[in-house]
Amino acid sequence: NQLNICIYMYKGYEVTIIVEGGLGTLEVLENDIKEKRPIVLIQGSGRLADILAMLIEQISNPDRNQPRNPSEKEIEQALDRFYPNVLYSDVGSAIKRIQKILIEENRYLFHVFSMDRDKNVAETIFKAIFTVTKKKNELEYDPKNKNGSWEQEEQRQKGEDKLVDLALEWNYFDGALPILLARQDEIMKTESELMKIQNEIMIQENVSKKANPILS
Template identity: 45%
Template sequence: LVKEACDDKDHKCYGVTIIVEGGKNTIEVLQNDIKQNRPIVFIEDSGRLADVFASLINQTADAKNDQQFIPSDEAVRKALTEFFSSLDKGEISGITKGIQEILKKENRHLLNVFRMDRDKNVAETIFKAIFTMKNKQHEISIGSEQKDEQKKQDEQTKQEEQKKQVEQKKQDEQNAKDEDILLELASQWNYFDGALSILKKRLQTTNNNDETKEKDMERYEKLFRDSLIKNHPVFVEYFHAAGFDPFKLLGIKCVEQERHIMLVQLYKDTYEEIPTSNRSYIKELFGQSGVKTIRTLDRKLNKFIGSFFGAIYSEKYNTYTKRICIDLTNHVCSCCNSTTKHRTPKSNQVSPQGIKDTQSQDQQNNKKVSSEENDTENSGENKNTKDLLEKNKLSRDLFLWAVFMDMPEMAKILLIHQQSRICAALIASAIFKRYSKLSLTVKLDRV
């Protein structure tokens, strides 16, 4: 069954044997796993054979020098006597040889121990076991290739050299596929330590290879988006710290329209991914299944923060009249939903010094001033300034997305990259207070 599942072409999975307790017949299972190159995880303190192996692995491994050695007959017998009191001398001598065979140095990369008071969780230990096994396979394949190269170095012809390059390219492609699977696995399990070495390796080896860099960028895009949707803040922080362009990671240009389309889709995808309990909070908060249009965000920010908070996604609604109308809709009645409906005639409107809408007039004046300044500035500097402004807006949008989607840890990571952190933190506090009123659970340590 395990072999059939691992060989399935539709999806890739790895077989891992987990030993809880275990009897003397488990030795045969472990020997078969070693032959199949399958990782093994022993649960320490579960009793019997699992504790025998956990004890012997800890005794015969020098973590400081990364060295392992086979335990002596006496050490194996002592461990068996301690955890297998029911075994007689004849059984102990027979099992001893099997245990020593399994604990050979060439098999140690397949043997792992999980200890409850030391390790975070079993899932992380399982991933480490898979990752160690794949790394060892890669090292062995490289070592065998180097030995073959030394033997044939004097005998190689040009044709053989070309054949070798083709084979090397195929091997590299296969290694890249294996690493992609491990990255996907690390993303699903939210195990960043397992993915970090792969990500660092690719950054170092793809600097001079445009084709490989392009393929890796596609992988980074998927990993980054999955990390956002699945709420894996440590992965997101890595991409920020490594200096990746967020627009490239999200596959969009520095254009407001594309940013808004991407943002609405991100809200929808995240809503489908989050747990059912959180989904009900968001539905209650937005009054619908998440965010349907970009204007929804402006209305909700107005409702939770106040009408003094200007519209940041739809500037044409960022006028005094329309903002007051939105404010009335949020706090008074739903009959003010339209900005053109239930309005007083223009002749009866009161505005200071005959100005119909002071804010819209100010915006027009600002546009005129900015356009005059742009004519005198260097076009290259203008583009850099515009790109920086769009990046700041995207960072702001992602922060608000994390807050609205009830992801406090993700919001903390994105808060670091905000221009005005105090303002951002106050906005997050106001929205999270809304969530706290909807929550049915209470943290006892804060009562």
């Protein structure tokens, strides 16, 4: 149950990096999920990191119409491959914990860096921080809620500003673009609503003038 874990911090953002790792690492991951902390799996380092990375790739197959959760059989086969000597009594518990860890709602927290495929682990770490922080902002702020306070809106925009700055600093334009486009849409929508209000005011003024010629 050796733990090979690194907690990396960048400008106040924390990310957990799993290199190899034993079954004891599952407890760390459960805590990370509870804290909504981004997790980077180093695929190719072995053991638990490889198990989770392999399962994520299997259940995130782009050929499938809908994402799915890993089956007990898939997890058992992965455990048997990377932990051939694990006690049978530990397998059942590990399967259930991994299933719970990799449910769809937690999937955004996990990012895989492949030692064979990817070149820049720092970029993967940043994308993990960016994606998870953006998701947390979306979960905390519901754009459909018209009763949100100005303080909440201001806090949301400050969070987005920080994300955009980070994205530009790392030349991660694909991350910044959706935020900037969404803001452009908000501005255009606000301008449209203002024009509508102005038109309604002008119509009301014209009606008043016709009803009261003396005022004109």
